[in-house]
Every structure is written in structure tokens, then in C-alpha cells.
Amino acid sequence: MTLYDHSSEDIITRQEAFEQLVKERLQYAVRIAFINVLEEEVTAFIGAKPYERSQHRRDQRNGHYSRHLDTTVGEIADVPVPRTRGGYHTQLFERYHRRRDELDGAMQDMFIKGVSMAQVGEIIETLTGLHPSASTVSRVFHTLQEEYEQWKARPLAQRYAYAFADGTYFTVIYQSEGCKMPILAVVGIAITGEREVLAFRVGDRENQQAWEDLMEDLKARGVKEIGLWISDGNRAMLNAITKHFPTAQRQRCVLHKMENVLSYVPSKQREQLELELKALFSQESRQQADQAVAAFLEKYQKVYPTAVECLQRDLEACLTFYAFPKTHWKTIRTNNVSERLFGEVKRRSHKMAAAFRNEGSCLLLFYAVIRGLTFHKLTMPPASQAQPDLVLLHST
Incomplete structure (x- = not known):
């Protein structure tokens, strides 16, 4: 037997021991880094080091409390967080947020891209040694709600060269029964060529009032003029467009x-x-x-x-x-611009292999998918070379 003749089981055991050692050293390094950052942070907040006499002192230390923090290298246990009499709160992590933001972001991205909640938990456990439950993944995903609400209310440009309007359906549970729920959406191309989803909402495609509500939302957020609307022949939609954007031209898909x-x-x-x-x-x-x-x-x-x-x-x-x-x-x-958008969302929703529990979950996933999409910019001609309609949009 040579010096290097080891069994495969022995090699695997040594490898696992080495990986565990590396993980422990990383966790120790991260813990020391957290402690140092917290101490520097509280010193800057107070204006003096421990036991230092200073005229610039603004507060007094008042011991520590322990925190456990989940990170991408595993759980960091018993991190001593400084207290002060005046109520210092660290900026290193949110007061009641036990998980680092990058870990939450990773869970969100995996779920949005089609990984099931159970599989997300398994992947996170492989990477960090922690196993978030399906309900935890769901709660993390729903932290997007506040961002979504802000997105819905954001101001829009006054003028868009093109706008694409269409609707599609998703299956949502209503009173314990799966039903088709329509979503109406508008994608705009600015006069500079940038493309973005302007708005989407629940509404029957054949209901003119639903389309009018969508158009009114666009106008309330600043849209004054659309150069060209691209759509199918839906009469309810066309009536709403004509009512709210009477000077716009229309392209039938x-x-x-x-x-x-x-x-x-x-x-x-x-x-x-x-x-x-x-x-x-x-x-x-x-x-x-x-x-x-x-x-x-x-x-x-x-x-x-x-x-x-x-x-x-x-x-x-x-x-x-x-x-x-x-x-x-x-x-x-x-209207392929709208069709491709709906296709991206449905490709994600189909991986769920189940209906949405409610309208809110469907709308939130719709937003979560589109926020991660990259849209190609449309090259716009200089105003001197553009057709009259585009020249008008550039100059008004």
C-alpha cells in the first residue's frame, strides 16, 4: 500500500470535514466583522469610545443584547448588538429583520423565476444550512407589495410614441373554484425609445368601463398624448381609447x-x-x-x-x-409586444401548476415578473427625419 492509497469513503469524509471547517471559519469571520461594524457604528452615534471622556458625547452605552442573523454562509449566532440609553438602533440590519437582504432577494428571485416554494427552501438549506419553510418564502415574496403599490402610483411621461393594449387570462380561485380572471395591460414606448409597462389591472376585456378605468389611470399619472395605439379589434377597448385619446392614430394588429x-x-x-x-x-x-x-x-x-x-x-x-x-x-x-409580455408571465405562472389563491397574488406575481424583464430600446429617428406624427410628439 502506498502513502497515497486512501479509500473513496476516507476522501469524502476528509472533504466534508474540510468544507465544514471552511464554513465555520467564514461564519467566525463574518461574526467578527459584524461586531466591529456595530461597535464603530455605536461609537459614531455616541460621539465617544467606551469610557472616553468627551465634550462631544451625545449618549451613553447601556450593555448589549444578542441577535441571531441568517446569512449566505449560515446562521451567525449570538451577535452582541450595543444598546444606548437614548435608544440607538443599528443600520446594519433592520430592527426585527433576522435575515440578510441578499438572502431574501435570492429567495424572491428563485420563486419569481419558477422554483417552487419547497425547492427554494431546499436550495437555501444547501447554501446556508438553514431551511426556510414554504410559508416563509411566501412571506418574503409578498414583501414586494409595498414596492408594487408605489409602482402603480408612479408618474408617467406626458407623451409616448406608441402604446400597445391587450388583455389575457389567469386562473384564480373564487369561492373554492378556479375561474378565468382577465388582466388588461398597456405597454408604452417613449419618444426616446425606452419601453415599459405603463399599467395593468383586473378587468373584463369586453367591458368598456374596465378599459376606461385603465385609460383614466394613465391620464391621472400624467399621460397626455399617444402617437399610435396598437391593438386587436376589441370594440370596448377601441371605444375607451377613442374617448380618452381622441387624437391618437390606431394600428390594427x-x-x-x-x-x-x-x-x-x-x-x-x-x-x-x-x-x-x-x-x-x-x-x-x-x-x-x-x-x-x-x-x-x-x-x-x-x-x-x-x-x-x-x-x-x-x-x-x-x-x-x-x-x-x-x-x-x-x-x-x-401586438407582439403585449403577447410576449403575457407569455413571460404565463411561463412563470404555469410552473406553479396551480391556480392563484386570490387576485392579489396574481397581480403581485405579474408585477414581480415584469420588474425583472429587460426591454429592448427602439431606435428613434432624429426629429428632422421623423414622420409628421413623431415630429409633433418631439416638439410639443
Whole structure:
């Protein structure tokens, strides 16, 4: 047997012992760092070191009390926190907050990204030796509520170049039964190109008052003008937009329109017709688009009269995007901006494999997901090169 001939079990035991030693040393170092910071902090607060006579003294020490603090290296036990007669409170951690902020943040991020509450607890236990319960993870997640309330009330810009409006559904428990709950949302693109979710709320997509409430919220927070609204053909939504933003132009989502048109065409003929419909919205100019439309109508007027009637019903709104910068056409001719947003939230909610317990939980998760999204900035042309509508938005 050689000097280095050790069994695998022996190697594993030594490795575990080494890791435990490193962990203990880290915890000891963190504890000493906390003590030093606390002592420096209370000295600055009082204006004098222990037993030091000073004319600048503002308070007197009054012993210590012990705190246990959960950190990313495990629990730090019996940290002596200084007291003073005047009621000093350390800024190192919140008065009743036993867990370091970065640990709470890690639990929030894991849950938001789709890790179950039970799995979050297991991961935290692996990293720190502590095992937060599912209810603890839930409470940590719901600390976002105050941030969400502030976000809902934040002021908005006066003008946006584009706004995308749409709605979707999530399953929520009402009186012990899972029901579809609608959420209405508006995404805006500022005149500088930044993209953000402006607002979202509960409301029936077919209810005009729900859409009006959403529009009124935007105006109450400072929005005065929208250059172009992009949406589907929902009449309740369109009526609310027209009422509150009467000067805004409207772009009908061409994907939704094509789906509506093709629903009147036999399934065997849809593939070819879909290619020709797409071509109407992929021309190099509005003039060429008008020529393509005229040829399409003439070709199919007698073959698919109902489909053609559907296309003509709000055709002008489908072609509005041609009046805006060409580099924006791909973004503004469909409502994919809203669809992708809803997709991100649903991808997270589907991992829960359960309905939301109430509306509040659903709305809070919606906010938690969008706050972590990164939106691409839309390159805006200089005012001198922009179409009239964008020039107006830049100058007013």
C-alpha cells in the first residue's frame, strides 16, 4: 500500500470535514466583522469610545443584547448588538429583520423565476444550512407589495410614441373554484425609445368601463398624448381609447386580422391565402401596399366574399404603420409586444401548476415578473427625419 492509497469513503469524509471547517471559519469571520461594524457604528452615534471622556458625547452605552442573523454562509449566532440609553438602533440590519437582504432577494428571485416554494427552501438549506419553510418564502415574496403599490402610483411621461393594449387570462380561485380572471395591460414606448409597462389591472376585456378605468389611470399619472395605439379589434377597448385619446392614430394588429380573415377560408386553401395576406403588410411603401390590396380584393372578391368583407372592415387601420418610420414597422404592425409580455408571465405562472389563491397574488406575481424583464430600446429617428406624427410628439 502506498502513502497515497486512501479509500473513496476516507476522501469524502476528509472533504466534508474540510468544507465544514471552511464554513465555520467564514461564519467566525463574518461574526467578527459584524461586531466591529456595530461597535464603530455605536461609537459614531455616541460621539465617544467606551469610557472616553468627551465634550462631544451625545449618549451613553447601556450593555448589549444578542441577535441571531441568517446569512449566505449560515446562521451567525449570538451577535452582541450595543444598546444606548437614548435608544440607538443599528443600520446594519433592520430592527426585527433576522435575515440578510441578499438572502431574501435570492429567495424572491428563485420563486419569481419558477422554483417552487419547497425547492427554494431546499436550495437555501444547501447554501446556508438553514431551511426556510414554504410559508416563509411566501412571506418574503409578498414583501414586494409595498414596492408594487408605489409602482402603480408612479408618474408617467406626458407623451409616448406608441402604446400597445391587450388583455389575457389567469386562473384564480373564487369561492373554492378556479375561474378565468382577465388582466388588461398597456405597454408604452417613449419618444426616446425606452419601453415599459405603463399599467395593468383586473378587468373584463369586453367591458368598456374596465378599459376606461385603465385609460383614466394613465391620464391621472400624467399621460397626455399617444402617437399610435396598437391593438386587436376589441370594440370596448377601441371605444375607451377613442374617448380618452381622441387624437391618437390606431394600428390594427395584422396578425389578429389575418387570423380573422382566414377563419372564413376552407382549411385546405388557407396556406396559399396566408402568404398573399402577409404580402399586403410587407410592402416597401404604402403606395405599393395599396396596389397589392387592390389586386388581392379583385382576385378573391367572388371566391371568398366573406373573407374579403372581413379584411375590408378595418383595412385602413391595418395599414396605418406605413406612415411611421420604416425601421419601426416590424414592431408596430402587430401586438407582439403585449403577447410576449403575457407569455413571460404565463411561463412563470404555469410552473406553479396551480391556480392563484386570490387576485392579489396574481397581480403581485405579474408585477414581480415584469420588474425583472429587460426591454429592448427602439431606435428613434432624429426629429428632422421623423414622420409628421413623431415630429409633433418631439416638439410639443
